[in-house]
Amino acid sequence: MKMKISLVIHGPEVIDSGGAKRVLEKLSCMGKVEAQLGGAMGKIAVLDAGLENVIDISRHLKPSACIESFFKTSDLVCLLNRGKTVETGRVFGGMVAARLREPEMKPLIQIESPECAGGKLIPLNKKAGEYLEILSEILELPVEVSRPLQSSVRVEKCPKTGKTQVIRKLSGVFPGENILVNGIVIGKSLSSEINIVSENGFIVAIEGGEIKDHGLEKLHNYEKMDPIDLAKAWAKSGSLRRSDFLLLNAQKQNSSSRSSGLSSRSRMGKVVLIDHAAEHSFELAAGAELAVTVGDDTTAIAGNILFRLGIPIIGVTDGDCDNLTCRTEIYPGSVVLRLAAGNDDILGKILKQKFFGEESSAVLVDIHAFKEDVLKLAEPLIEAVFEY
Numbered sequence: 001m002k003m004k005i006s007l008v009i010h011g012p013e014v015i016d017s018g019g020a021k022r023v024l025e026k027l028s029c030m031g032k033v034e035a036q037l038g039g040a041m042g043k044i045a046v047l048d049a050g051l052e053n054v055i056d057i058s059r060h061l062k063p064s065a066c067i068e069s070f071f072k073t074s075d076l077v078c079l080l081n082r083g084k085t086v087e088t089g090r091v092f093g094g095m096v097a098a099r100l101r102e103p104e105m106k107p108l109i110q111i112e113s114p115e116c117a118g119g120k121l122i123p124l125n126k127k128a129g130e131y132l133e134i135l136s137e138i139l140e141l142p143v144e145v146s147r148p149l150q151s152s153v154r155v156e157k158c159p160k161t162g163k164t165q166v167i168r169k170l171s172g173v174f175p176g177e178n179i180l181v182n183g184i185v186i187g188k189s190l191s192s193e194i195n196i197v198s199e200n201g202f203i204v205a206i207e208g209g210e211i212k213d214h215g216l217e218k219l220h221n222y223e224k225m226d227p228i229d230l231a232k233a234w235a236k237s238g239s240l241r242r243s244d245f246l247l248l249n250a251q252k253q254n255s256s257s258r259s260s261g262l263s264s265r266s267r268m269g270k271v272v273l274i275d276h277a278a279e280h281s282f283e284l285a286a287g288a289e290l291a292v293t294v295g296d297d298t299t300a301i302a303g304n305i306l307f308r309l310g311i312p313i314i315g316v317t318d319g320d321c322d323n324l325t326c327r328t329e330i331y332p333g334s335v336v337l338r339l340a341a342g343n344d345d346i347l348g349k350i351l352k353q354k355f356f357g358e359e360s361s362a363v364l365v366d367i368h369a370f371k372e373d374v375l376k377l378a379e380p381l382i383e384a385v386f387e388y
Helices: 019-027 040-049 063-071 086-098 126-130 132-139 213-219 249-256 278-284 296-309 344-356 367-381
Strands: 003-010 031-038 076-081 108-112 120-123 153-157 164-170 178-181 184-189 194-199 202-207 209-211 235-237 269-275 290-294 313-317 335-339 361-364 382-387
Touching (some): 003 063, 019 076, 019 132, 031 040, 031 063, 040 296, 086 108, 108 126, 108 132, 164 235, 178 194, 184 213, 202 209, 209 213, 269 344, 269 367, 278 296, 290 296, 290 344, 290 367, 296 313, 313 344, 313 367, 335 367, 344 361, 344 367, 361 367, 367 382
Parallel strands (some): 076 108, 313 335
Antiparallel strands (some): 108 120, 153 164, 164 194, 178 184, 178 235, 184 209
């Protein structure tokens, strides 16, 4: 019986580079390979590469959750990643391993930057030693000597206020990059040494960078003021997809073949609201005829995703874009509204109250009439309308 190998793929870069496809092909000589990916931009990369029948993109799980799921069914689990640098990739792998409840259940090996000159295999637990030599030969990658990982999180009392602070250090930061927490831009780096500081679940400072107040409002859910666990949050710098990419003609043809767009004819259908939750666009848009996207970056990211799914959007923006994507594709028939500064969230709240209530979707009798209603509500705030 062939051994079962599970591959957890993180991020779009290792897919865009062709590394994921080559690793999958090489691992198949060892046994049966099952691959899974989490994260919105990674899902786009899978679709662009035509690998959706090879890499499972149906679930939205963190890498650690994927690994724990595979531990129950596999002989060997590998984490495939391509960090900005090999060192940042190593730090990432160590953080993932540190979150596992039973880290020694099955052999766990990180395949870091396989297409780069400094690419390597990194053992993430003691059992990894069983397969390091054979993987090194098959993938033609050196094995990194195991070394202890320094924690990126420390807890201490502020000498000025006496309050307990959680301080999260980011690795591999370049000056001028966006700083993101849970997918939301909360500031910009001014140096390569960045520490995010929180008190009682609320971010109060970015050492080595500057805070974006509106981003913190989004992160903490505006007036609800929801706290976050900075130690466990997804924190990074840069863009959501660093590599440039080309869409496959097949994807364009497939999405263009769908009878969609915002026609002038009345049509019943499901409409979804994507309000600063672009990373969940795949799940939210299931079965939808139209999506309303609130926020500049949300519209750019969700627009990219929904283009692949053949779903038009009504984008609500106000020119406050953090340039998180390399290029934006919007499905034909879509409309993007640019409002006066600071008004995208205001209109988003009005639309939610009027059409969606406590839900993120609604089945409407007339989608075209809904579009007209949105335009009327937005009219006093509109600076420009872009039709696709």
